[in-house]
Amino acid sequence: MQNNRGASINKNRDAWVEINLSNLENNVLKVKEYILKHCPDKDNPPDIFAVIKADGYGHGSIMCAPTLIACGVKEFGVASIDEGIELRENKIQNPVLVLGASPLWAFENAIKHNIAVSVFNEEHLSTAQQLYKRLGKKLKAHIKLDTGMNRIGLTCDNANEFVKKVLSADYIDLKGIFTHFADVENKKLFSSQITKFKNIVDCHLSEFKRRNVKVHCLNSPGIFEYPEYCYDMVRLGVTMWGITPYSEDNPNFKDMLPVMGLKGRITNIHTLKKGDGISYGHTYIADKDIKVATIPIGYADGLARKLSGNIKASLNGKTIQQIGRITMDQTMFDVSNVDCAIGDIVTLIGEENKEDNIDSWAKKLDTINYELVCRLKMRLKRIYVR
Numbered sequence: 001m002q003n004n005r006g007a008s009i010n011k012n013r014d015a016w017v018e019i020n021l022s023n024l025e026n027n028v029l030k031v032k033e034y035i036l037k038h039c040p041d042k043d044n045p046p047d048i049f050a051v052i053k054a055d056g057y058g059h060g061s062i063m064c065a066p067t068l069i070a071c072g073v074k075e076f077g078v079a080s081i082d083e084g085i086e087l088r089e090n091k092i093q094n095p096v097l098v099l100g101a102s103p104l105w106a107f108e109n110a111i112k113h114n115i116a117v118s119v120f121n122e123e124h125l126s127t128a129q130q131l132y133k134r135l136g137k138k139l140k141a142h143i144k145l146d147t148g149m150n151r152i153g154l155t156c157d158n159a160n161e162f163v164k165k166v167l168s169a170d171y172i173d174l175k176g177i178f179t180h181f182a183d184v185e186n187k188k189l190f191s192s193q194i195t196k197f198k199n200i201v202d203c204h205l206s207e208f209k210r211r212n213v214k215v216h217c218l219n220s221p222g223i224f225e226y227p228e229y230c231y232d233m234v235r236l237g238v239t240m241w242g243i244t245p246y247s248e249d250n251p252n253f254k255d256m257l258p259v260m261g262l263k264g265r266i267t268n269i270h271t272l273k274k275g276d277g278i279s280y281g282h283t284y285i286a287d288k289d290i291k292v293a294t295i296p297i298g299y300a301d302g303l304a305r306k307l308s309g310n311i312k313a314s315l316n317g318k319t320i321q322q323i324g325r326i327t328m329d330q331t332m333f334d335v336s337n338v339d340c341a342i343g344d345i346v347t348l349i350g351e352e353n354k355e356d357n358i359d360s361w362a363k364k365l366d367t368i369n370y371e372l373v374c375r376l377k378m379r380l381k382r383i384y385v386r
């Protein structure tokens, strides 16, 4: 899978996603500072494992990885072996773990590309054993424990036997053991999950230490709320991208800066006469003559049609209102109050726009910010700035 954004310069379309690498750096360094201050063993802070699955939550994993490595990130997490191979093909040599479940038939490729997979059942072990016999190479793996997310992983009842078996297997190179929390803001649920995780990990801790098997469980909100459980590594995702993992405002998030912007240049300016409608269905009718600007971004780019008439943007330092239905490739704004010309930049998401951001869009769409950053399509070229 070749997906090198370095080669994709936005030559023929004036619409793009802007990725601010300085803000990415700021966020990782701020999280590192927080961890250093709050982790249990200050002389031995945990490694940072950056979660760059789904093309770095839409930000571009290959283009962001060098900045992350420069900030001290040690390992990477992806969703599939293909995503891992993409990192390897782009010369990223750090340890990579596939956080999701990988198909047995693809384990051989994980070995070939030096990618660790999550293991949690007998089939995983027997496949690794067969591959070892055939290739003479060990599968790199992290044991995935299911402590209550109930998605994938080994249920805790028979986990000790499984851990012992993996520790004694000569065909697996065990690199880690981990779990994932279903809702860090729910204290009762967190406490139940961490207790189950701790009970199992504690039984094997000295062996894990001796063999440098990394214990890890915290994601973004976990790092802030429960740094006492940093163990050897923390898995940092959404926070490094500058979008909040919290459902409400939270002071822990205050130093983070948004990494993703969404911008397009005006392609057309015209007058909409009083009484005329605009876009499909004429859902907006002008109550006076207004000046309208069109930008070449639409729902095919991931700008949800449901946001029609309900977002604001920034143009030449002024706020503008989106009007009429968002169409597949184009969207219109009332720019009556702005001195503007074709080619001027409309900022839908970005520091210039104080009225809307990924979080406000998520609220309007009754979804989460995680989904929206992943939704912006590859068709919008990513432009990297500092």
Ligand SMILES: Cc1ncc(COP(=O)(O)O)c(C=O)c1O
Residues within 6 Å of the ligand: 051, 099, 180, 218, 219, 220, 221, 235, 236, 237, 238, 239, 245
């Ligand atoms: C297993 C696992 N660990 C860590 C993360 C990172 O979570 P967050 O983005 O909340 O930091 C994810 C994200 O979905 C995940 O699936």
